[in-house]
Amino acid sequence: MDIFLQLTFSGIALGMIYAVIAFGYQLTFATSGTLNFGQGEALMLGALVGLSLAGNVMGGPYINYWLMIPLVMLFGALHGVVVERIGVQPSVKTKNEFGWIMSTIALAIIFKNVAENIWGKDDITFPSPVSTAPFEIFGARVQIMQVIVVVGALAIMLAVEMFNRKSIYGKAVVATANDSDAAGLMGINTAQVVTFSYALSSATAAFAGVLVAPLTLTGSTMGTALGLKAFAVAIIGGLTSGVGAIVGGLILGIAETLTGYYISTGYKEVPGLLLLLLVLAIKPSGLFGKTTIKKV
Amino acid sequence: MLTINGLYAGYGKVEVLHGISLEVPKGKVVTLIGSNGAGKTTTMRAICGMIKPKSGDVQLNGKNVAGLDSHRIARAGLAHSPEGRRVFSTMSVRDNLTLGAFPRFTGARPKGDIKADLEKSLELFPRLKERQDQLAGTLSGGEQQMLAMARALMMNPDVILLDEPSMGLAPILVEEVFRIILRLKAEGITMLLVEQFAAAALNVADYGYVMENGRISLHGAADKLKNDPAVNEAYLGGANKH
Numbered sequence: 335m336d337i338f339l340q341l342t343f344s345g346i347a348l349g350m351i352y353a354v355i356a357f358g359y360q361l362t363f364a365t366s367g368t369l370n371f372g373q374g375e376a377l378m379l380g381a382l383v384g385l386s387l388a389g390n391v392m393g394g395p396y397i398n399y400w401l402m403i404p405l406v407m408l409f410g411a412l413h414g415v416v417v418e419r420i421g422v423q424p425s426v427k428t429k430n431e432f433g434w435i436m437s438t439i440a441l442a443i444i445f446k447n448v449a450e451n452i453w454g455k456d457d458i459t460f461p462s463p464v465s466t467a468p469f470e471i472f473g474a475r476v477q478i479m480q481v482i483v484v485v486g487a488l489a490i491m492l493a494v495e496m497f498n499r500k501s502i503y504g505k506a507v508v509a510t511a512n513d514s515d516a517a518g519l520m521g522i523n524t525a526q527v528v529t530f531s532y533a534l535s536s537a538t539a540a541f542a543g544v545l546v547a548p549l550t551l552t553g554s555t556m557g558t559a560l561g562l563k564a565f566a567v568a569i570i571g572g573l574t575s576g577v578g579a580i581v582g583g584l585i586l587g588i589a590e591t592l593t594g595y596y597i598s599t600g601y602k603e604v605p606g607l608l609l610l611l612l613v614l615a616i617k618p619s620g621l622f623g624k625t626t627i628k629k630v
Numbered sequence: 631m632l633t634i635n636g637l638y639a640g641y642g643k644v645e646v647l648h649g650i651s652l653e654v655p656k657g658k659v660v661t662l663i664g665s666n667g668a669g670k671t672t673t674m675r676a677i678c679g680m681i682k683p684k685s686g687d688v689q690l691n692g693k694n695v696a697g698l699d700s701h702r703i704a705r706a707g708l709a710h711s712p713e714g715r716r717v718f719s720t721m722s723v724r725d726n727l728t729l730g731a732f733p734r735f736t737g738a739r740p741k742g743d744i745k746a747d748l749e750k751s752l753e754l755f756p757r758l759k760e761r762q763d764q765l766a767g768t769l770s771g772g773e774q775q776m777l778a779m780a781r782a783l784m785m786n787p788d789v790i791l792l793d794e795p796s797m798g799l800a801p802i803l804v805e806e807v808f809r810i811i812l813r814l815k816a817e818g819i820t821m822l823l824v825e826q827f828a829a830a831a832l833n834v835a836d837y838g839y840v841m842e843n844g845r846i847s848l849h850g851a852a853d854k855l856k857n858d859p860a861v862n863e864a865y866l867g868g869a870n871k872h
Contacts, residue, residue, distance in 0.1 A: 502728065502729075502732065502735040502736075505721070505725055505728065505729055508720070508721060509718045509729050512718040513716050513718060513719075515712075516712065516717075516718065517718075518699065518700035518701045518704070519680070519710045520729050520730060520733075521732050521736075521739075522701055522729075522732055523701045524701065
């Protein structure tokens, strides 16, 4: 029972990381109908930039972990702007419906190779900002960093949600997601909103990167699998639902850790992906996805 | 206030508007009538920037805004209640109205008292007041139309384009829409009204333009057009004969 609980806790921490990345997919999908398939690489770059600032590589540490987070998010935002300007905007402008898929994948590969050249091929340990000594909850051992991951993930999603609901700029984002043409008629610069959503999306991914890095290893390859699985989470939960991202993330995260222990680590990704197939067959809009009804 | 000169526009290679010229003076209600497919909605879209005109001028307050993005034209003082209403369906009525004032929040238009204007528009549209916290997507067609009009007003625009405000509404609601247009007119709001209900439109308007196959075929004071035999025959169903 203890081990089951322990696995569940690990699954929750991992699942919340998936949820944040999936949430990032949703942000750009809502405003532009496009996704950054390099979301995992945005996470990886965030983690590596964070490592260079707060870790003991490249002559560091330069600043402390907590102060590094806003800088990494700023870097993530800039990264998102670059992806949108180079990979997405040209394709959308020329009405090339699917060009952005290839171009964001291409950019992802480029970022991965650049990272490999800067930080090397080997994974690096990310120094934990808090004590790594676990404490016990109901007999299961939990690391403080795991708790921080869950709290941080929830906090960033809540912050974005609050911004969207309360501020006029957030409302402009929601309006653009609702009906881009109508939003333009309200004086909202919808192209700018789309760029902003890419910035926000990559910033949240970079944030997820520095959250997860102390629990895993950091390296140029860390993002690919995470990005792909978070995409599965976004599909399972529904591309339009924040709650869906969290629930989908938790399901996949917990399923993975449990399968990894009770069956075989070789099979740990199977249940989640089976679920993906199941959801696509039964409810293609995702567990929490809304099928939009349009009044005419 | 709004002057359109030699406007050519279309979709892709298909030209729909072959040189439209019309004028909406300050404080007046001007209507654009014509049969289905005459190009009325295309004219509206070309004015507000939803489609880019091929050539021609759109003068708003003496400034040529033709070819600008729609958000720039909106900020220059043109509000548009579009065909099909296009309310933000997952947002509350209140949020929809707030967004109508977006350029005032960002300083692109004079701020004024946004809160007071919001309350005022809820007074003007009592049905919206009752439903202010409801999601716009759950409103009936008529209520959505009121919302689209109220949202356009929230910008405090110099000119409002109303595209088919009566489309798909029950007769009683059509009457209400025209009552509201009259009230706005009494407040001195400048409007360009596109309508299929030509008779009703000419009743509230000061001046009218008749569109046919992408051209203005006739224009004149609304009273005059109402009694014009050709207009009467083609668009008013000969109703005035009796």
